[in-house]
Amino acid sequence: xxxxxxxxxxxxxxFPLAGKQENDNVGLLIRDRTANPGNDDxxxxxxxxxxxxxxxxxxxxxxxxxxxxxxxxxxWLETIHTNGGRLADLAEDFxxxxxxxxxxxxxxxxxxxxGDVVDEVLADPTLRTTxxxxxxxxxxxxxxxxxxxxxxxxxLRSLLRNAFNxxxxxxxxxxxxxxxxxxxxxxxxVKDQGHRIEETETSLVFAPFFQSRQLAGSSDxxxxxxxxxxxxxxxxxxEEIWWExxxxxxxxxxxxxAAAP
Amino acid sequence: xxxxxxxxxxxxxxxxxxxxxxxxxxxREDKYRLLLARDGEEALAIARREMPQxxxxxxxxxxxxxxxxxRQLKQDPATAGIKVxxxxxxxxxxxxxxxxxxxxxxxxxxxxxxxxxxxxxxxxWLGITANC
Numbered sequence: 467x468x469x470x471x472x473x474x475x476x477x478x479x480x481f482p483l484a485g486k487q488e489n490d491n492v493g494l495l496i497r498d499r500t501a502n503p504g505n506d507d508x509x510x511x512x513x514x515x516x517x518x519x520x521x522x523x524x525x526x527x528x529x530x531x532x533x534x535x536x537x538x539x540x541x542w543l544e545t546i547h548t549n550g551g552r553l554a555d556l557a558e559d560f561x562x563x564x565x566x567x568x569x570x571x572x573x574x575x576x577x578x579x580x581g582d583v584v585d586e587v588l589a590d591p592t593l594r595t596t597x598x599x600x601x602x603x604x605x606x607x608x609x610x611x612x613x614x615x616x617x618x619x620x621x622l623r624s625l626l627r628n629a630f631n632x633x634x635x636x637x638x639x640x641x642x643x644x645x646x647x648x649x650x651x652x653x654x655x656v657k658d659q660g661h662r663i664e665e666t667e668t669s670l671v672f673a674p675f676f677q678s679r680q681l682a683g684s685s686d687x688x689x690x691x692x693x694x695x696x697x698x699x700x701x702x703x704x705e706e707i708w709w710e711x712x713x714x715x716x717x718x719x720x721x722x723x724a725a726a727p
Numbered sequence: 728x729x730x731x732x733x734x735x736x737x738x739x740x741x742x743x744x745x746x747x748x749x750x751x752x753x754x755r756e757d758k759y760r761l762l763l764a765r766d767g768e769e770a771l772a773i774a775r776r777e778m779p780q781x782x783x784x785x786x787x788x789x790x791x792x793x794x795x796x797x798r799q800l801k802q803d804p805a806t807a808g809i810k811v812x813x814x815x816x817x818x819x820x821x822x823x824x825x826x827x828x829x830x831x832x833x834x835x836x837x838x839x840x841x842x843x844x845x846x847x848x849x850x851x852w853l854g855i856t857a858n859c
Contacts, residue, residue, distance in 0.1 A: 514787070514816040515816070516816075517816030517837045517838055518742045518744075518745060518816060518837065519744075520837075520838050521745060521748075521816075521837040521838035521839065522742070522744040522745060522748060524838045524839075524840065525745075525748040525752075525838075525839075525841060526744075526748060528840060528841045528842075529748075529751060529752075529841065550838070551838075554838045573824075590836065591835070591836070591839060591840070591843040591847075592836045592838070592839065616824075
């Protein structure tokens with residue numbers, strides 16, 4: 467017999483709570499927001515605070531995966547785990563978009579090797595995918611780039627997360643870069659083998675929560691802010707981002723970076 | 728047979744469910760001696776007293792944040808050799824510079840999967856195996 471779950475009503479206190487530590491409860495965050503309506507740290511902090519319970523949901527469901535479960539129970543557990551991951555993605559997107567709307571956190575312009583940042587991004591355990599292979603192909607003799615390392619990391623991470631979201635299990639995601647000599651730009655590309663994007667969707671691809679019509683009605687209902695974040699950051703750098711999707715499955719997203727003189 | 732602990736690990740986080748999760752994962756195979764702290768001041772006091780080989784400390788904590796715990800441990804010659812891993816919900820790469828400034832040996836972003844955590848623990852963070 468199933469017991470109907472009981473839900474606790476969330477009471478949000480808008481005043482300081484005696485004996486509570488600063489930065490330790492939503493009530494204080496709400497209070498800060500009330501006192502300083504322009505303080506967008508509230509939204510950023512809130513999205514980060516979400517990551518603690520999400521980590522618990524994912525961690526304990528991971529532990530339960532080692533228990534003896536029947537097929538139906540294992541399916542339920544998989545649903546919990548998948549949706550915990552989606553919540554984590556949304557919290558991250560939310561934090562990035564909040565930062566963007568606040569003017570971004572671009573960081574200083576530096577001269578560095580693209581490959582170093584690619585390695586850093588791919589080594590991040592939160593970007594790991596067990597469903598796709600990542601192939602990296604940087605052209606030999608690629609010049610160093612002159613840009614914000616911080617923004618580049620987030621752009622690459624966003625485009626890769628998008629590719630991992632939409633690429634089918636077992637497919638490859640390719641990250642490549644070449645030097646476009648006429649414009650003296652380094653063009654970075656992330657290509658997936660997911661669904662094709664239709665021409666009619668051109669104006670929507672970089673819009674928040676874009677989901678290709680190819681996915682409409684499918685079991686994959688995930689939407690994302692990844693492309694919106696990537697486009698915004700590339701444009702903040704004064705560079706260009708574009709996409710192509712041919713008759714085959716998949717889409718490629720390209721963006722330019724200034725080559726170091 | 729008695730088990731000789733090869734490493735002592737201190738985990739500091741103000742989120743009780745995460746501390747419990749870490750306790751289950753770290754003590755599962757009796758490989759390590761585990762100490763727990765629930766705020767930054769407690770973490771610093773335990774680290775100075777017990778001299779663990781590894782401190783895993785959440786960035787956002789009451790009393791002293793993880794950055795400050797790390798800075799103080801790294802600035803004191805007596806504790807500078809303790810490996811410090813910052814655990815953070817601030818997964819965005821823009822925080823990496825700040826973490827490097829604090830002198831952290833590594834950063835581990837939340838949320839994480841347990842197999843990656845174990846790989847890190849037994850690989851780059853401690854790189855040792857239990858003697859039991």
